Amino acid sequence: MIEAASDLPLTIAIITGSGVAAQWLAWRLRWPSIVLMMGAGLLLGPIAALALGHPLLTPDESFGDYLRPMIALAVAIILFEGGITLNFRELRDASTAVRRMVILAFPLGWGLATLALHYIGGLAWDLSAMIGALLTITGPTVVLPLLRQAKLPSRIASVLKWEGIVNDPIGALAAVFVFEVIHQSQLGLSWGSVALALSLGIAIGAVLGFASGIALSHAFRRGWVPEPMKAPLVLAAVLVCYAVADTLASETGLVAVTIFGLVVANSRLASIEEMRRFKEGIASILVASVFVVLAASLTPAALTSLGWQHFAAVAAIILVVRPVAVFLSTLGSGLSLPEVGFIGLIGPRGVVAAATAGHLSVSLLQGGREDAAVLAPLVFVAVFASVFGCGFAVAPLARWLGLSESGPDRLLIVGANPWSLGLADALKKAEVPVTIADTSWRRLRAARLAGHDIYYGEVLSETADWRLEPSRFASLLAVTPNDAYNALVCIEYAPELGRSHVFQLSGFDEPVDSAKSDEDPRAIAYTARGRTLIRRGRGYDGLARDWWGGWRFKATRLTDEYSLEQCLEDAGDEADFILARRPNGRVALLGDNTKMPDAAGTVLIRFARKTAAAAPAADVTADAEPGAESA
CATH class of the missing domain: 1.20.1530.20 (Na+/H+ antiporter like fold)
Known part of the structure; x- marks a missing residue:
């Protein structure tokens, strides 16, 4: 049993440490945190008293009045x-x-x-x-x-x-x-x-x-x-x-x-x-x-x-x-x-x-x-x-009761444009649920015609918190032409979704020397933006240019016979890998230096130059055709 006077700092450390550790463990196990917090207190108190004859933690004695x-x-x-x-x-x-x-x-x-x-x-x-x-x-x-x-x-x-x-x-x-x-x-x-x-x-x-x-x-x-x-x-x-x-x-x-x-x-x-x-x-x-x-x-x-x-x-x-x-x-x-x-x-x-x-x-x-x-x-x-x-x-x-949205994690894409709608089409064929949000009804027209779930309105508004319901989404991807707006959206949704699950495109379409500083002094600080999708130097303008140049999205499933190494070799050095859907339905957006899942059954979405060669047997979809009208 912890003594009241001399060990009061230790008592406080045990209380806060066990409580925060219980919250972290609950996050890792996806359990209700309150159960583990109460369990930690019961373990240190009445359960220890029954098992050891005395409790390990006695708040009444430690803190007194x-x-x-x-x-x-x-x-x-x-x-x-x-x-x-x-x-x-x-x-x-x-x-x-x-x-x-x-x-x-x-x-x-x-x-x-x-x-x-x-x-x-x-x-x-x-x-x-x-x-x-x-x-x-x-x-x-x-x-x-x-x-x-x-x-x-x-x-x-x-x-x-x-x-x-x-x-x-x-x-x-x-x-x-x-x-x-x-x-x-x-x-x-x-x-x-x-x-x-x-x-x-x-x-x-x-x-x-x-x-x-x-x-x-x-x-x-x-x-x-x-x-x-x-x-x-x-x-x-x-x-x-x-x-x-x-x-x-x-x-x-x-x-x-x-x-x-x-x-x-x-x-x-x-x-x-x-x-x-x-x-x-x-x-x-x-x-x-x-x-x-x-x-x-x-x-x-x-x-x-x-x-x-x-x-x-x-x-x-x-x-x-x-x-x-x-x-x-x-x-x-x-x-x-x-x-x-x-x-x-x-x-x-x-x-x-x-x-x-x-x-x-x-x-x-x-x-x-x-x-x-x-x-x-x-x-x-x-x-x-x-x-x-x-x-x-x-x-x-x-x-x-038939109320759950079964299947993979849902992705929120902020910004309707030809590139993002092409990505949404590929995700739909790969059975990854997606919602596209934009403030323009005209830009959302192609998404509506393609049968995508849409949100018309400003995602930063108070109304969006009620109508969009952020808890539905596992990840967010901001792909508007405005890099500062993308950063603002990511920062706004980071506390809800987790900073590791909010992504935006790079702010510049220029080659980046990886040997130099990780942060471009001209760009928005990495602490004030989301994680970078694909890699630095691969921004909106470059992706849009490649889209109109004939690049398309492709979904490929890894198998025991078709490994990640083979997929990377077939894709070539210039292909951009966007997303991975794991066998358990968890979806992971792929950023710079992100380790890609290699388990059999994983579906990888990539953006690459369209070729006339036949797709390998592991490909699960045809090339996603554009789903947007010309801007």
Whole structure:
């Protein structure tokens, strides 16, 4: 067991290290990260206590009286990060299904969950209402990875995504409101006094959060804050807002920071994206740490205190309450029955539910509410069960209901021109799904006639985030004639898709000496652009010139008899290899010095001079003919 005083730095290192390692391992295994983060905490805490006789990590002893305020500050930052993602303009543009999931499904699910916890779980009405609010919300940090895993259509993905974003802070606020009722009742106040104190606390939190958001937005617009200080200032302002609100009215800090985030998110600040990404990085570390700490703080006695009725209540909420609430609220919304069934069964509870439960549980226990000891382990069981079940059931369930986009990864091509449409035709013949995006309806005409999936509009707009749904795509290729625009698109989508999966063409059509510096001083810095497709010195003008000179795309499948070496030899030195589709359906764009897959069954797409010679037996398609009208 780690000693409290002398080994506190080691304790902090173990908490953050194990939490981040769990997130990285989840990314590598494509598992829900919350499962592994909770597993790390359970392994260091109650599981180690059962196996070794003592836990390896004891947060209560290590941090003492500082544990609760530390968790409270972390939860405040997490709630602010959730609030800053909620843009009301996007909500107004949302479909009927999303609006109903917010307006109808949440209160209906909250009420049914409260009944299930009271009558099945045997909990008091007030605790049932508080836990029911937390177990009704889904977590966007858990939902978004599941959407990528299942390859869902944009409509279902959008409903699940925005339900989590909108309902996450609402559910936390509802739980905090119920907690305030319980807290004021513990002080012996009458119902009138409780209502007055609760209203006053909510008003103080709301006013302070609103004022903080307005003041910060005003300062940013007037240019009173330099760019390097904006993100740190936001973090400091969140902590100050929480502390001041909590000092003025106990437990109102969470209300204040959530409203603070909502105001900032809807203030149309030019630097909002940079702040979001900074906050996401901070929140990621805090989420990992909070989960490890809360899971490690659970004792074997707390876990074994849960009876069959508690597990039955959790099962009823996951398998009955949510599906019924989703079905009743989405009647007449345009969703099909399989879509409603899928949304009803896929509802993983997330970070805010678990973190808020741990924070409120400690407060209630310190106030003498002994039956609140069940709060943290019960919510953890529900979170673990829902995330674990949804994480491993989402893809099979989507396939069984006929909702999954089966097959290889989908590629997003930004820029409709003869070269990119020729590539899309070749990818279609090679059974690689592709979406072509452009701001010109005329340039998209040939893509529509060829049957390609298209997006008409600006991919950098807020509308694209809702209608295009980036989680559908595994990679992005920006191929417009404007190199700076291509770089901007890649930088915008890099946080969503991963920087290793966003590509653009080289900015110059000139031979490049590989012995010289890797970066052309005239070009956009590599830190401000996507990865280079093909190689440096192979830009848009050169590819377009070769296209009109007769070059075409060809897809070739590698076999045991036809190896990568033979394919490279047949293609010649001047051929450009664009993409590889692995046997498992994973798609990889090929850049400079990229190692090409050589496994049998891999399909390689290349752009080369068209020859009259017969294609080898390994070729799986004929030369892709142009699919665009003349410019």
